[in-house]
Amino acid sequence: MARTSEDSSSKRHFHWTKKVGNEDVEAPSIKSSSNPNEEDKNENVKSHVAMPTPKKRLPAVAVARLRSVLAALGKNRSSLPMGLGSRVVGTLFGYRRGHVHFAFQRDPNSPPTFLIELATPISGLVREMASGLVRIALECDKEKEDQKKAVKLLEEPMWRTYCNGKRCGFATRKECGHKEWKVLKAVEPISMGAGVLPGCAGEAGADGELMYMRAKFERIVGSRDSEAFYMMNPDSNGAPELSIYLLRV
Numbered sequence: 001m002a003r004t005s006e007d008s009s010s011k012r013h014f015h016w017t018k019k020v021g022n023e024d025v026e027a028p029s030i031k032s033s034s035n036p037n038e039e040d041k042n043e044n045v046k047s048h049v050a051m052p053t054p055k056k057r058l059p060a061v062a063v064a065r066l067r068s069v070l071a072a073l074g075k076n077r078s079s080l081p082m083g084l085g086s087r088v089v090g091t092l093f094g095y096r097r098g099h100v101h102f103a104f105q106r107d108p109n110s111p112p113t114f115l116i117e118l119a120t121p122i123s124g125l126v127r128e129m130a131s132g133l134v135r136i137a138l139e140c141d142k143e144k145e146d147q148k149k150a151v152k153l154l155e156e157p158m159w160r161t162y163c164n165g166k167r168c169g170f171a172t173r174k175e176c177g178h179k180e181w182k183v184l185k186a187v188e189p190i191s192m193g194a195g196v197l198p199g200c201a202g203e204a205g206a207d208g209e210l211m212y213m214r215a216k217f218e219r220i221v222g223s224r225d226s227e228a229f230y231m232m233n234p235d236s237n238g239a240p241e242l243s244i245y246l247l248r249v
Contacts, residue, residue: 090217094122096208119169137162
């Protein structure tokens, strides 16, 4: 009985060890059977984690598009003629027995943004300036509501001219041609002053000596229908000797 109990106990012991061994052997199969579920869970987790990835890329795409749009706008803007700033270069010139020309430039090297020819002789304007302050007013008419066009004030073609309150005919806007550009290039090194250009007197169509006056002007924009140009004095104490007003009434 003792041996039988020992055998049964040893058999039970052996059977227990074998069962444990079976469990150990079968454990990988259980793990392998549970792997697909875990892989599915992992894939689901990865898919949930990977969802925000496109959202992170959207701002980068939007920024790239914005940069391309800004670059295109900057390129188009650079190709347009530059307007006038708050400080401009003003040149008054004309032949002694000819009409007055006014030119406003952004800087001495740039083409004129505003160039007009007045019916007033330059000799008469010189006399007015010698006697005191000169105020020149240029007026043009506003278009009717049904005929309105997007025309800038400096691009108006025709002006009524007043010099110190006196009517002085009309002024017309001009394009800068070869002769006008030659005069502006001749006085380009001059920042402020007045004089005569003898080299232009012998040209065809010239009527006497070419007189000029050049100075810096302060530009004040009141509205889309009013602007003013004040000649800047070096001492900056007295009133400007020459003022030009542009009005659309």
